Amino acid sequence: MTSDTPTDHELLTAAAGGDAAAFEVFVVRHRGAVYRYVHSLTKNVTDAEDVLQQTFLAAWRAAADARVEHGARPFLFTIARHALHRLHRSHVLITEDTVSLEELGSRAGFAAPHVTAERLAQAVEERAILAAAIEDLPPLEREVLQMRDLDGLSGDQVAAALGIGLEAMKSRLHRARLRLVAEVRRRVPTEDCL
Amino acid sequence: MNTPQQNGGLRCSEVLADLSAYCDGELSGSRRAAIEAHVRACPDCARFGGAFAATLRALREQLSAPADVPADVAARLAAALRRSRTG
Numbered sequence: 001m002t003s004d005t006p007t008d009h010e011l012l013t014a015a016a017g018g019d020a021a022a023f024e025v026f027v028v029r030h031r032g033a034v035y036r037y038v039h040s041l042t043k044n045v046t047d048a049e050d051v052l053q054q055t056f057l058a059a060w061r062a063a064a065d066a067r068v069e070h071g072a073r074p075f076l077f078t079i080a081r082h083a084l085h086r087l088h089r090s091h092v093l094i095t096e097d098t099v100s101l102e103e104l105g106s107r108a109g110f111a112a113p114h115v116t117a118e119r120l121a122q123a124v125e126e127r128a129i130l131a132a133a134i135e136d137l138p139p140l141e142r143e144v145l146q147m148r149d150l151d152g153l154s155g156d157q158v159a160a161a162l163g164i165g166l167e168a169m170k171s172r173l174h175r176a177r178l179r180l181v182a183e184v185r186r187r188v189p190t191e192d193c194l
Numbered sequence: 195m196n197t198p199q200q201n202g203g204l205r206c207s208e209v210l211a212d213l214s215a216y217c218d219g220e221l222s223g224s225r226r227a228a229i230e231a232h233v234r235a236c237p238d239c240a241r242f243g244g245a246f247a248a249t250l251r252a253l254r255e256q257l258s259a260p261a262d263v264p265a266d267v268a269a270r271l272a273a274a275l276r277r278s279r280t281g
Contacts, residue, residue, distance in 0.1 A: 020279060024272070031271060032260035049267050053274045060275060105210045110242050121248035127256045130249075134257070149250065150258050155218070174214035181249050 008072035016064035023063070026072070027056055033151055034076050040146060041084055041139050054083040074157040077147060081161065097138060104175055107182035120181070123188050133183035141176035148173050202231030209239050213246050 006014075006025070014022035034055055039048035058079045059066070066075050105111065109120065123129050134142060147158045148169075159169040209232050215221050216229055233240045262268070 020275075023275070027271065027275065028262075031268065032262045035263045035267065036260040049270065052263070052267065053271055056271060056275060057278050060278065101211060102207060105207075105242075108242075109245065110210055111206070111238070120245040124249045124252040125256075130252060130256060134253075145253075149253050150260075152254075152258065155220075170214065170220075174211075177214055177246065177250065180253070181246055184249060 008068045012059075012063045012066050012068055012072070015060060023060055026059075030072060030076055031056070033073060034080055037077060037143075037146060037151075038080050038084060040134075040142055042087070047087060051080055051083045051087070055080045058083075070154075070157070073147075073151050073153055074161045077151075077153075077161045081163075099175075101175065101178070104178040104182065107185070108178045109181065109185050110178075119188055120185055123184050129184060129187050133180055133187065136183050137176060137179055141172065141179055144169060144172045145176040145180065149177075201235035202228045202233075204228050204232045206232075206236065206239055209233065209236075209243070213243060216243075217247055217250055 006022070008026065008029070011022045011026040011029075015026060031052065035048060035052050038051040038055075039045065042048050042051070055076055059072075059076060062079075066072070068075050102110075134145065137145065144158060144162065147153045147161060148155070153161070155166055155169060158173075159166045162169060162172075164172075209229055212221060212225065212229060216226065221229065233243055263271070
């Protein structure tokens, strides 16, 4: 390691050489994000913990070959996603819905001149409302939103982790964001929106 | 709002479709200028765009930092990794 705050690449390089302490630092750095990701999709603590362990065990074994120059989250999320799919949980393997963009926009308050945008903006400042709104998103949309907006992965990194093209990722992300606004709006008392 | 109304050469529905790309800074200069011209002339799109952007901002500010895993989960993870190295 070359600095006080080693990069993911440095930690995994050391781990590949058998440095268990370096890998422990790596695990502590990322376990919360991986757990949040898998738990948000499984909504089951046992499955989430199972996938968490599988992910870091696989990361340890693959440390020598991991490409993490731009951060390890895409690498870890890709492993976790494969492990999730191996669980064959029907609630994880959901296909995308077919609601049109205009319909999603309408639910979010687009084309609704009476909606109080200020009240919506106020509502999203309430952490509990925002967190609950995320929980009600379809899993595929929750997944892309989490990777892009919560974990800060680049568009290319998210697309690679999801195994889809960049344009498909952007489309899914936009739908997720619109649905999030709709879910927040649904939680604003009706009288505040009229 | 998403009727044939056009401002800045765009319909409201086109603004809706480009909101994420606008917020992510992915639009060309001319497209960005057209969106901004539309929004200046369309109070409904201005309000909705404001709420959309505020939601993204709040999401990133409030929820981006993940909590650590529960202590018992962390302990079992560490034990599993130890076993894999010694087994």
